[in-house]
Amino acid sequence: MNVGIEHYLTVSIILFCLGLLGVVVRRNLLVIYMGLELMLNAANLALVAFSRFNNDLDGQVFVFFIITVAAAEVSVGLALIVALYRKRRTAHVEDLTLMKL
Amino acid sequence: MTLVAIPWIVLFLPLLAAALITLFTWQDRKLSAGLSIAAVITGFVLTLLYVGLTGWHTTRESVLTWLAIGDFQVDFGLRLDSLSTLMMLLVTGVASAIHVYSWGYMNEDPGFSRFFAYLSLFTTSMLGIVLANNFVELFIFWELVGVSSYLLVGFWFERPAAADAGKKAFLTNRIGDFGFLLGILTVWSTLGSLNFSVLQQKLLADPQALGGLATAAGLLIFCGAVGKSAQFPLHVWLPDAMEGPTPVSALIHAATMVAAGVYMLCRVFFLLNNPALEVISWVGGFTALFSALIAVQQNDIKRILAYSTLSQLGYMVMGVGLHGPKEAMFHLSTHAFFKALLFLGAGSVILALHHEQDIWKMGGLRKKMPVTYWTFLVGTLALAGVVPFSGFYSKDAILGLAADQHAYGRFALGVVVAVLTTFYMFRLVFVAFGGAVRSDAAGHAHESPPVILFPLRILAFFSVIGGVIGIENVYAAHVYAAQFPPGQSLSLLQQIVGPFAEAPLAASLGLLAVAVGFFAAYSLYANATKDPLPEKLGALALWMRNRFYVDELYEATFIRLHDCLAAIADWIDRWLIAGVAVRGVHGTTEIIGRTLRELQTGNLQTYAFLFALGVALLLLFMLR
Numbered sequence A: 001m002n003v004g005i006e007h008y009l010t011v012s013i014i015l016f017c018l019g020l021l022g023v024v025v026r027r028n029l030l031v032i033y034m035g036l037e038l039m040l041n042a043a044n045l046a047l048v049a050f051s052r053f054n055n056d057l058d059g060q061v062f063v064f065f066i067i068t069v070a071a072a073e074v075s076v077g078l079a080l081i082v083a084l085y086r087k088r089r090t091a092h093v094e095d096l097t098l099m100k101l
Numbered sequence B: 001m002t003l004v005a006i007p008w009i010v011l012f013l014p015l016l017a018a019a020l021i022t023l024f025t026w027q028d029r030k031l032s033a034g035l036s037i038a039a040v041i042t043g044f045v046l047t048l049l050y051v052g053l054t055g056w057h058t059t060r061e062s063v064l065t066w067l068a069i070g071d072f073q074v075d076f077g078l079r080l081d082s083l084s085t086l087m088m089l090l091v092t093g094v095a096s097a098i099h100v101y102s103w104g105y106m107n108e109d110p111g112f113s114r115f116f117a118y119l120s121l122f123t124t125s126m127l128g129i130v131l132a133n134n135f136v137e138l139f140i141f142w143e144l145v146g147v148s149s150y151l152l153v154g155f156w157f158e159r160p161a162a163a164d165a166g167k168k169a170f171l172t173n174r175i176g177d178f179g180f181l182l183g184i185l186t187v188w189s190t191l192g193s194l195n196f197s198v199l200q201q202k203l204l205a206d207p208q209a210l211g212g213l214a215t216a217a218g219l220l221i222f223c224g225a226v227g228k229s230a231q232f233p234l235h236v237w238l239p240d241a242m243e244g245p246t247p248v249s250a251l252i253h254a255a256t257m258v259a260a261g262v263y264m265l266c267r268v269f270f271l272l273n274n275p276a277l278e279v280i281s282w283v284g285g286f287t288a289l290f291s292a293l294i295a296v297q298q299n300d301i302k303r304i305l306a307y308s309t310l311s312q313l314g315y316m317v318m319g320v321g322l323h324g325p326k327e328a329m330f331h332l333s334t335h336a337f338f339k340a341l342l343f344l345g346a347g348s349v350i351l352a353l354h355h356e357q358d359i360w361k362m363g364g365l366r367k368k369m370p371v372t373y374w375t376f377l378v379g380t381l382a383l384a385g386v387v388p389f390s391g392f393y394s395k396d397a398i399l400g401l402a403a404d405q406h407a408y409g410r411f412a413l414g415v416v417v418a419v420l421t422t423f424y425m426f427r428l429v430f431v432a433f434g435g436a437v438r439s440d441a442a443g444h445a446h447e448s449p450p451v452i453l454f455p456l457r458i459l460a461f462f463s464v465i466g467g468v469i470g471i472e473n474v475y476a477a478h479v480y481a482a483q484f485p486p487g488q489s490l491s492l493l494q495q496i497v498g499p500f501a502e503a504p505l506a507a508s509l510g511l512l513a514v515a516v517g518f519f520a521a522y523s524l525y526a527n528a529t530k531d532p533l534p535e536k537l538g539a540l541a542l543w544m545r546n547r548f549y550v551d552e553l554y555e556a557t558f559i560r561l562h563d564c565l566a567a568i569a570d571w572i573d574r575w576l577i578a579g580v581a582v583r584g585v586h587g588t589t590e591i592i593g594r595t596l597r598e599l600q601t602g603n604l605q606t607y608a609f610l611f612a613l614g615v616a617l618l619l620l621f622m623l624r
Helices: A005-025 A029-054 A058-088 B005-025 B029-054 B082-105 B112-131 B135-153 B160-191 B196-205 B211-228 B237-243 B246-253 B258-267 B274-296 B301-321 B325-352 B370-384 B390-404 B408-433 B450-465 B471-480 B492-502 B504-525 B533-537 B539-545 B547-597 B604-623
Strands: B060-069 B072-080
Touching: A005 A029, A005 B604, A029 A058, B005 B029, B005 B072, B005 B082, B005 B112, B029 B082, B029 B112, B072 B082, B072 B112, B072 B135, B082 B112, B082 B246, B082 B258, B082 B325, B082 B450, B082 B471, B112 B135, B112 B246, B112 B258, B135 B160, B135 B211, B135 B237, B135 B246, B135 B258, B160 B196, B160 B211, B160 B237, B211 B258, B211 B274, B237 B246, B237 B301, B246 B301, B246 B325, B258 B301, B258 B325, B274 B301, B274 B408, B274 B539, B274 B547, B301 B325, B301 B390, B301 B408, B325 B370, B325 B390, B325 B450, B325 B471, B370 B390, B370 B408, B370 B450, B370 B504, B390 B408, B390 B450, B390 B471, B390 B504, B408 B504, B533 B539, B539 B547
Parallel strands: none
Antiparallel strands: B060 B072
């Protein structure tokens, strides 16, 4: 079987949809966060695939940046979640409805 | 310092006094009153000095440019000619007497300083009208007189009647002023200038310059005088203005305010053409008769005098309308003396009787208040027009004018009014001063203090001699300067008998009128304890007492109409503007906002889902 760009993109879409599904339906903040990371990596995969098949390294450079920024973002996000958990003793979105009218 | 600085000082001194009193000295009663009195007396002395230095017949203008808009330029200038100089002397003179008198009259009043501040403001405003050299300036001071009369008439504003009278005076004047303003605009749009001397030259050069608008312009300007000089049908404010303190009534009725209308007509006499003058004279004549009839059945001492003023103003306006600004101004000047005298005399009586104003509750005051009585009697004789008191000469001048022009309708009006004038004035004198004492207050009355009697004496002196000291000639020089050389001086005796030689018909009928009026009053009121007229005249007396129901008529028509309009406007404002327009916009926005708010669930995952859905839809849309 010859692996072409369609396969990469299909995997990427599946990953993205799984991540989105996690974000939309799960109630635990940490899991939602993992879903977000999954979506991010789906995008990374698509970029790398495009880069490979277009013989252009720009996409891969992009991916490096995304990984770096994502790492920083994860640390900040996790810190926020931990702080929130300490304050509210919960990490469930149903309980975090302060903004609701 | 040039001579022309003097009138500027005279004009602004009272204003300065008013400002000083209001800003700094109002807590010190005596200092405030002193400032105000000093300002007006200094003004009087300076005016005398000015007259002494320049004489009557110099015409000067002193002009500062006040504002210029393109070609249109408004000056702030003083026009000094015999008309304004004599009027200035009159205003400052009579105002001085009234200021001094107020010191005595208002002594007990808590608003003493405020009163003097207002009086000074009033004096400045009136002097401004007298000295103005163009319509805009005149109009500004004209309105200032309106404002200060509002303040003074409503001086005892804690009494609803006084507050209402102030409003009535102001609003009624506004109606006249509206016409006046239209008249000024008409003149400006056709002749392109507002300066009196420029206008006069333009009209001299081309009498048809106003074209078809001449009559309209004249009548519109006359509207201003109708309001300010309280001519029918805008006369209703003047009797109500009696709610003010008595010195105010004297000031408003004698030399200022109501005189402003007549003065203004004389100032712009060159603008008035024959049809306009015809209307003016009939309005004046009618007002004279109408208010003399009302005066006959009034019982309040000040109201009798108020209607008498109306009636005399009608005389003056009729004089203007009969091509006689000279005669009108003459009557205005003599009237200023004796009407101020009568009002101040009435004030003295009112003060002695602790604010009792009903003449039927007086009686017998002749012996208790001799000085007040004698000066009041002098004022009455002058007003009635007895030889050789001043009123005779000025009234005769107007009657003679009517006879000369064969205006016998108006001549007859004048004579009838003269009969009525004598009748109601002697009714007042007999009832208030003669007869038996009819109330406790009158029984305990005693003569007023010297500060009140002194102005009475001065004014009484001028009421006697005012007719023969040549006031008339000064005005004549103003009006007829082009035609005649300055008047040849006559001896005193010639002056006294002059009217009989010049216009025997007018003079003798005038005197006959006085005699008829006097004997009628004597036979009815010499020892009356109550008014015999209502029984004799029946319904007519009732109508006269109730002022011919003019106030009620206005109440039922104009004020009702105005209330209706106000109610409609209120409805439109409340329901259409505030309701539909303002609340509508706000309500729609709010409803939309409330609906959209339902989308904001506060649930992050919903947002994320909607966001993803939106992106998906966009992609679908873009990629298709």
